Amino acid sequence: MYALYDKTVDGEKLSFRFMEKVSLFGCNRGHIPRFLRARISATQSEPFQWDIRLEEALEKEGKKGLTFVIDLKPNNIAPNLSYYEVVRVWGVSAFGWSPIMFQLRMLFGDDNPARVADGRFTLTKADIDEPIFSLMYLNGSVSDGRLVGKWTTPGRSSTNSVLLWPETFDYFSGEMAKVRDDLERHRD
Incomplete structure (x- = not known):
């Protein structure tokens, strides 16, 4: 489940x-395609490397803050609180597909659901574990702007793993290194 939080x-x-609950994916209601649509030029085609800082994208739409x-485990049999903030998304659109990489912050990992009351919770910066990265792919790309x-x-399948060609892997690993370096600089 994906949600928008103040x-x-x-x-x-x-x-x-x-x-509110929201959709990150889907060409009609998904936030990621909408944010990306606003960034592509009229001539943009494959291959296309892109990234979206999500709080900035929301702010541009008047949704500051x-x-x-x-919710990583919304339907877990045993009650489980696993919330991750989605900070940024990178993608490489090519051959009709877009492998994507999320930068996440772990807010709660396998925690007691009672820690969230009425959709509200408070943490300290020290409670948050970051950076965490997650990879997946979307059925969509960019062509002629x-x-x-x-x-x-993709639908559920035993073959849903992300296939990364060397150029895509290099792009994602390079962006991961930049995030880690930036966080280390800010911790010092």
Whole structure:
């Protein structure tokens, strides 16, 4: 499940308040395709490397102070709280597909669901584990300045692993290294 949260930062304290369930994927209602559509030129085609800083993209739409949160285990048999803030997404659109990489912050990992009451929770910056990266792919790409395909995740299958050609792997690993270096600089 993906949701939009209001996020307030007060010194070392971060407060989150649930706003609404949202879709990140899909060419009609998905936030990622919508943000990407606003960034591509009229002549853009494959291959296309792109990245979206999600809080900045929301702010450009007049949604300052909002962030995306993934409930990683919404239907777990045993109650489980696994919330991750989605910070950034990179993609490489080529051959009709777009492998993507998320930069995440772990807010809760296998925690007690009672820690979230009425869609609200508060953490300290020290509680957050970052950076974490997740890879997946979407059925969609860019051609002649337009998004093509459904921009959805593939259906359930035993072969849903992300196939990364060397150029895509190099792009993602290079971006990971930049994020890690930036976080290390800010910790010092």
